[in-house]
Each structure stands twice: as C-alpha cells, then as structure tokens.
Amino acid sequence: MADPQTKDSKKLNEFISKVDEIESLVKTLKYGEDDDVKKAMQKADEIIAKNQAQLTEKLSQTEEEEDEEEPKEPLPQTKTGFSKTVINKSPSTALPPNSPQTMTPADQQGFMAAMEADARERAERRKIAEKKANELKEKGNDEFRQGNFEKALELYTEGLTHLKDHLALWTNKAQTNIKLGRFEDALVDCDWAIRVFHNSMKAHVLMGKAYMGLKKYDEARQAYKKALECEPSKQNLITDYLTEVDRAEKSQQEEEKAREAFQAGEQGPVALLQQLKKKDQLPIYYSGGFQVLQNFLKNNDQRTLFRTEGGFQIINDHPCFSKCFSASPRSLSKEELDMLNSGIAMFILACEDNEKNQELLLNTEGLPEKIMRFVEVKIKGAGRVLKSSCVKLLHTVTISAVGRSLVLQKFDITRLLTTVFNLIQTNDTAALTAGCVLNNLALDNKFKQLLRDKIEINVLPAFENVLKDGSSNQAVLPTCISTITNLSNDVVIRKKLSERKDLWKILVEAVSKHKEKLPQPLSVELVEACLGLMFNLTHEQSSVNFKEFSLPICKQCLTICKSLKHFKLMVSRSLGILSHVLPSSIPSVDWFCDNEGVEVLLFILKNDEESTNRKCSLKALTGCTQINEHARVFIVDHKGLGTLIKQLKCDDETVVGNAALCLSHCTQIPKVSAALSKTDIIKDLLVLARDGKKPALQQNCAILIAKLAQGDQRNLERLRELHGIDILHSCMKILK
Numbered sequence: 004m005a006d007p008q009t010k011d012s013k014k015l016n017e018f019i020s021k022v023d024e025i026e027s028l029v030k031t032l033k034y035g036e037d038d039d040v041k042k043a044m045q046k047a048d049e050i051i052a053k054n055q056a057q058l059t060e061k062l063s064q065t066e067e068e069e070d071e072e073e074p075k076e077p078l079p080q081t082k083t084g085f086s087k088t089v090i091n092k093s094p095s096t097a098l099p100p101n102s103p104q105t106m107t108p109a110d111q112q113g114f115m116a117a118m119e120a121d122a123r124e125r126a127e128r129r130k131i132a133e134k135k136a137n138e139l140k141e142k143g144n145d146e147f148r149q150g151n152f153e154k155a156l157e158l159y160t161e162g163l164t165h166l167k168d169h170l171a172l173w174t175n176k177a178q179t180n181i182k183l184g185r186f187e188d189a190l191v192d193c194d195w196a197i198r199v200f201h202n203s204m205k206a207h208v209l210m211g212k213a214y215m216g217l218k219k220y221d222e223a224r225q226a227y228k229k230a231l232e233c234e235p236s237k238q239n240l241i242t243d244y245l246t247e248v249d250r251a252e253k254s255q256q257e258e259e260k261a262r263e264a265f266q267a268g269e270q271g272p273v274a275l276l277q278q279l280k281k282k283d284q285l286p287i288y289y290s291g292g293f294q295v296l297q298n299f300l301k302n303n304d305q306r307t308l309f310r311t312e313g314g315f316q317i318i319n320d321h322p323c324f325s326k327c328f329s330a331s332p333r334s335l336s337k338e339e340l341d342m343l344n345s346g347i348a349m350f351i352l353a354c355e356d357n358e359k360n361q362e363l364l365l366n367t368e369g370l371p372e373k374i375m376r377f378v379e380v381k382i383k384g385a386g387r388v389l390k391s392s393c394v395k396l397l398h399t400v401t402i403s404a405v406g407r408s409l410v411l412q413k414f415d416i417t418r419l420l421t422t423v424f425n426l427i428q429t430n431d432t433a434a435l436t437a438g439c440v441l442n443n444l445a446l447d448n449k450f451k452q453l454l455r456d457k458i459e460i461n462v463l464p465a466f467e468n469v470l471k472d473g474s475s476n477q478a479v480l481p482t483c484i485s486t487i488t489n490l491s492n493d494v495v496i497r498k499k500l501s502e503r504k505d506l507w508k509i510l511v512e513a514v515s516k517h518k519e520k521l522p523q524p525l526s527v528e529l530v531e532a533c534l535g536l537m538f539n540l541t542h543e544q545s546s547v548n549f550k551e552f553s554l555p556i557c558k559q560c561l562t563i564c565k566s567l568k569h570f571k572l573m574v575s576r577s578l579g580i581l582s583h584v585l586p587s588s589i590p591s592v593d594w595f596c597d598n599e600g601v602e603v604l605l606f607i608l609k610n611d612e613e614s615t616n617r618k619c620s621l622k623a624l625t626g627c628t629q630i631n632e633h634a635r636v637f638i639v640d641h642k643g644l645g646t647l648i649k650q651l652k653c654d655d656e657t658v659v660g661n662a663a664l665c666l667s668h669c670t671q672i673p674k675v676s677a678a679l680s681k682t683d684i685i686k687d688l689l690v691l692a693r694d695g696k697k698p699a700l701q702q703n704c705a706i707l708i709a710k711l712a713q714g715d716q717r718n719l720e721r722l723r724e725l726h727g728i729d730i731l732h733s734c735m736k737i738l739k
Contacts, residue, residue: 129166136166143175152182170199170206177209186216204233211244220252250405254307254359272299272309282322286342289323293345300352309353310360317346318367328373332380332389340385343377347392351399358405365400365409375414379422391433394426398436401443411449417461424465427479438482445489455495462490463503470509477525484532491539501543507552510537514559518567527570534560534576541583553588556580557595564603571613578607578619586626596631605638609646618658621650625661628668638665639672644679651687659691660700667707676714685711685721693730705731 139162177192196206211226400406560577627634650662
C-alpha cells in the first residue's frame with residue numbers, strides 16, 4: 004500500500020507545477036507579443052476545459068459510489084426513539100487523504116520557500132525589464148527630438164517587448180505615430196496607455212489629437228474633456244485644445260463650401276492661378292495677374308479656394324515670384340519689385356480673417372528669412388513700397404492669436420524687435436504699421452515670457468529713445484506706449500519697468516506737455532496712452548520711483564479730473580491712478596486735500612454714471628480719510644456720510660469694504676457716531692460681517708461696528724438687541 008505522505012508530496016509537486024504553468028501564462032498575457040498572447044490564451048482555455056472535465060468526472064464518480072454503497076445499520080434505538088449522536092472517545096489516527104493537514108512541517112516550509120523564491124525572481128525579472136525599457140525609451144526620445152520619428156517608433160516598440168505596461172512608452176509611441184500621420188495606430192497606442200493607467204491626461208490628449216488628424220471632431224472633443232476630468236487644473240490648456248478643434252472643424256466646413264462653389268462654376272481664383280503658372284512670362288504679366296486675383300479674394304469662400312488650390316505655393320514654386328523673393332532686394336529691377344509687391348498684397352487679402360490661411364502662410368518654408376530681408380533693407384522707390392507691404396503682412400497675421408503664436412515660433416524675435424524699433428524711429432510710411440505689429444505681439448503671454456530677461460536690453464532703451472527723439476514719427480508714439488502697457492501686465496516686466504527712473508520722468512513730462520495741446524487728436528491719444536501705462540506702473544508701490552513721482556503724477560491727474568471732464572477715458576484712467584497713489588503717499592494726500600481733491604472725488608462718487616469711476620473714487624477717498632483730518636471733516640460737513648452709507652448696498656464687496664473703512668475713518672469726528680445711531684447701519688453691518696465672502700469686508704464692517712458702539716451708547720444698545728456681539732465673536736474666529 005502506497006504511503007499517504009508520499010502521495011501528498013506528489014500532489015504538492017503537481018500543484019506547484021500547475022502554479023508555475025499558470026504564472027507563465029499570465030506573464031505572457033501581460034508582457035508578450037500579440038502572437039504569444041494568442042497562444043497563451045488558447046493554452047489557458049485548454050487548462051480550464053481540462054479542469055472542468057476532471058471536476059465533472061469526479062462528481063459523477065462520487066454520485067455512483069453513493070448509489071452503490073451498502074445500506075447502513077439502523078441507528079441505536081433508545082426509549083425515545085433512534086439515537087442521533089455517537090461519541091467516539093478514541094480519536095482516529097487516519098486523516099482524509101486530500102486534507103492539507105497531511106503536509107509535514109518540512110513540506111510546508113518548502114512550499115513557502117518556493118513561493119518566496121518565485122516572487123523574488125519575478126521582481127528581479129521585472130526590474131531588469133524595466134531598466135531595459137527605460138533605456139530604449141531614452142534612446143527613442145533622443146531620436147524623436149532630432150526628428151527621426153521612424154527610428155524613435157522602432158525603439159519605443161522594442162521597449163514595449165520588455166515591459167508591456169510601460170505608460171510613457173505607449174504615450175511616446177502614440178505621439179510619434181501622430182507625427183508620422185498614422186492616426187489609427189496612435190489611437191491603438193492611446194487605448195493601451197489608458198488600460199495601463201485610466202487617468203492618464205496625456206493619453207487622452209493624444210487621443211484627441213489623433214481624432215483631430217482623422218477629422219473626427221466630436222470624438223476629439225470627448226477625448227479632451229476626459230483629459231480635463233483627469234486633471235481639472237489644466238482648464239486653460241484643454242480650452243486651447245477645444246478651440247483648436249472648433250477652428251479645424253470650421254476650416255473643413257469652409258473648404259467644403261468653397262469646393263461646392265467651385266463645382267457650381269464659381270471658379271474665380273482657380274482659373275487665374277492656372278494662368279499664373281505659365282513659365283517664361285515677363286514680371287509685368289505676373290504682376291497684373293496678382294492684381295486681378297486680389298479682386299477675387301473679397302470673401303472667405305474665395306480665400307479658402309485660394310488656399311486649397313495651391314495659392315500659397317507661389318512663394319516657393321512660382322517660376323518668377325519664388326526666384327525674385329529669394330534674391331537680394333537691391334539686385335531686383337523695378338518691375339520685379341512691383342511684381343513682388345502685388346504678390347504680397349494678394350497674400351495679405353488671402354489672410355484677412357482666415358486663420359487657416361495664416362497658418363499655411365507662416366508654415367511656408369523659408370518665409371521668415373525672406374520677409375525679414377525685405378523689411379530690413381534700406382531702399383527707395385518700389386523697394387520702399389515693398390517693405391511697407393511686408394510689414395502690413397506681418398500686421399495682418401499678428402491680429403489673430405494663431406498668427407501671433409506662429410510668428411513667435413518661426414521668427415527670430417530679437418531680430419524682429421530690432422527691425423521694428425528701427426522702423427518706428429523713422430518717418431517711413433511703415434512706422435505706424437510696425438508699431439501695430441509690436442502692439443499685437445505684446446498681447447501674447449509667450450512674447451512677454453521671452454522678453455522677461457531681455458527687456459532692459461532689447462526693448463526699453465529703444466522705447467525710451469522713441470519717446471525722447473523728436474525726429475520719430477509722432478503718430479506711432481501712442482501705439483508704442485500701448486505696447487509697453489500691454490507688456491507691463493506681466494508682473495516681472497512691470498517691476499523692471501518701475502525701476503527705470505527715466506521712464507517715469509518721460510511719462511510725467513509727456514502728460515504735462517500734451518494736455519496743453521488738447522484737443523489735438525494725437526495729443527489726446529498720447530495722454531491716454533501715458534495714463535494707461537502709469538496706471539500699471541503705480542501698482543508697484545514699493546518702488547523708489549513710485550515714492551518720488553507720486554506727487555507729480557497726482558497733480559497731473561487732479562488737473563485732468565477738474566478741468567478735462569469731457570475727456571472721459573482720461574478721467575477714468577486718472578481716477579485709477581489716484582486710487583493707487585493716495586492710499587500709499589502721505590505727501591500726495593496732503594497736497595490733494597489742500598487743492599480741492601476731496602471735493603472732486605465726492606462729486607464723482609455721488610454723480611458719475613460709470614461704476615468703475617465711482618469705485619476708484621471711493622478707494623482714493625478712503626486713502627485721504629485715513630491720513631487727512633480735512634478730508635474727514637469735508638465729508639461730514641458736505642453730506643458725504645449718506646453717500647457712503649449708500650455704497651454699503653453695492654453688490655461689489657470691494658466697494659462695500661472701502662465704504663465701511665472710509666466711514667470708520669470718519670467716526671473720528673465726534674458727532675458722526677451719534678448721527679449714525681439714527682439709522683439702521685448697525686443691522687446692515689452685522690449682516691455684512693456675518694455673510695460677507697471677503698475677509699477684508701468682514702473685518703472692515705466689524706471695525707466700524709466697534710467704533711460706532713464705542714462712540715455712542717445707542718449704537719451699543721442696538722448691537723446688544725441684535726445679539727451682535729455673538730456675531731462679531733464668530734466673525735473674528737473666522738478671520739483668525
């Protein structure tokens with residue numbers, strides 16, 4: 004008879020063998036190639052089927068054994084019937100043959116040791132595979148950066164043979180396939196990446212790009228929205244992607260519409276483009292053709308047809324235009340320069356209000372270098388006209404965000420800035436347009452980032468020279484100042500601007516000089532532009548220059564508010580500047596209050612229709628009442644308290660907070676607390692202190708309540724009636 008222990012060991016070995024076989028299958032399913040995975044799945048199906056058959060057979064045998072079993076002896080009978088309990092006082096030494104308890108301690112230790120060894124082996128294999136996969140990923144990244152997309156794809160694919168669940172390899176492979184235009188393959192890669200990590204934002208974004216390539220715009224939107232769900236903080240980035248989808252879909256619709264128009268017989272630019280491809284014609288022939296073609300670019304359908312039928316290929320493929328556009332400007336004849344000018348004018352019309360055309364134009368190989376060559380050259384006659392046309396083309400494409408972004412990508416920005424400022428400082432017809440180009444670029448955040456480290460070298464000296472130099476084209480000055488104003492919205496750039504004393508001095512002098520020349524249109528524009536830049540610069544109140552120029556600026560602004568009320572934009576910007584200066588400059592406040600400034604602010608607060616003006620006036624007035632006793636007395640004596648109380652009903656919590664603060668300053672006048680005890684101000688302030696969303700508002704209301712209660716017993720009694728002390732206590736806990 005076989006030893007039961009030997010049988011158990013044999014079964015254990017069979018079990019371990021099966022475990023190894025199953026683990027091997029799982030590993031193949033997870034990391035293997037597609038063919039190996041299919042074989043592994045077939046093997047797994049066979050094992051499952053075999054085990055199912057064995058189980059069914061065992062169940063059948065068990066049922067047969069039960070049927071053949073001899074009848075058992077009847078249970079012992081007792082006085083109350085058959086006994087159903089038999090107690091065996093001698094424990095049996097035999098155990099069921101399949102019981103795990105038949106394993107000896109040595110067998111158990113061996114089993115656990117085998118499992119631990121296998122786990123260590125698998126971890127080591129995983130570590131080696133991960134190292135190899137990462138090495139291949141880095142090599143693939145190097146090839147990708149160099150533009151060798153096929154080689155990069157090969158390396159990423161090889162990396163996945165070592166580690167099937169490597170997220171970065173899947174997303175990098177998808178990105179490479181998108182670069183190669185293999186959008187269906189990219190979708191498969193993204194699907195695998197999402198299986199590895201469901202919340203991979205990059206995988207969903209790449210899936211959106213792949214759908215974009217396939218022109219499946221609804222699917223692209225869904226993919227981008229899922230990406231946003233993965234990382235809600237990337238709202239701005241995803242918004243840009245969704246805007247890109249809308250733009251691409253619109254472009255496709257325009258192309259379809261243009262194609263329908265073409266098929267309906269509206270061939271316009273198409274027929275002309277065919278004629279203009281003729282070789283060996285004189286420049287005047289092509290020049291005339293370009294001018295005629297301009298007449299057919301008046302609507303978006305015709306502009307789209309111009310693009311789809313190869314209109315922009317003229318730049319590099321046309322037998323005459325491409326040759327002349329690549330030549331030195333000084334080597335060209337008047338007829339050749341005229342032809343180029345007609346062609347550039349045609350491209351300007353083709354790009355108006357058509358972002359897709361702008362994109363195609365700016366992506367044309369070699370275009371930036373060719374444009375800059377003609378913009379930089381000092382030439383007269385037809386060459387000067389052509390230079391102006393090239394600058395107009397730059398202006399047209401920088402009007403849109405897409406165009407600005409591409410100009411920043413494709414052009415040497417330092418070179419472009421130098422050229423633009425050189426043009427601005429001349430009386431050339433292109434000077435004003437060059438200023439507009441610069442102003443457009445200054446709206447782009449990337450442009451501001453590019454200039455942060457270079458603005459003191461590349462921009463500010465040239466800008467200050469433009470303002471100082473009387474020989475510059477004066478008409479371009481407002482645009483230049485607006486450009487710097489746009490740049491100063493960036494905090495880093497604004498701080499650097501505020502450190503330049505000459506800039507503050509130039510601005511104050513310009514306002515003083517040109518406000519005497521009003522209402523000349525140029526002087527109006529210049530004063531408005533200077534005030535706009537001052538408004539931004541006065542945010543930097545820690546600057547030494549702010550302290551030095553606060554009073555001169557304050558004087559100019561008060562003069563404008565008192566004497567030039569019909570120039571509404573000037574008044575509005577002056578009030579904004581005063582709202583920055585007065586709360587932070589004691590000398591300015593004292594001078595302002597001695598020169599009827601408080602009267603002007605209170606009048607605007609009471610009567611101005613513009614909410615922005617009232618808001619700035621209130622902030623400036625609060626700065627005055629904090630510092631100057633005359634300001635507080637004037638408000639109290641001229642029925643200003645009622646005006647301030649009205650501001651407590653405003654929807655803007657900043658306005659309410661400033662009104663409460665200004666009133667608390669006024670409580671220093673003895674009769675104020677007594678006068679306000681006759682109103683329901685305590686109740687209103689308690690509601691604001693309890694429900695206000697801004698801590699500054701709650702704090703200002705609490706301070707005013709305390710001062711009113713301290714100043715008059717009736718206010719204190721009213722506070723107790725409304726259980727206001729408990730409310731204030733709760734508010735102060737929140738504020739802490």
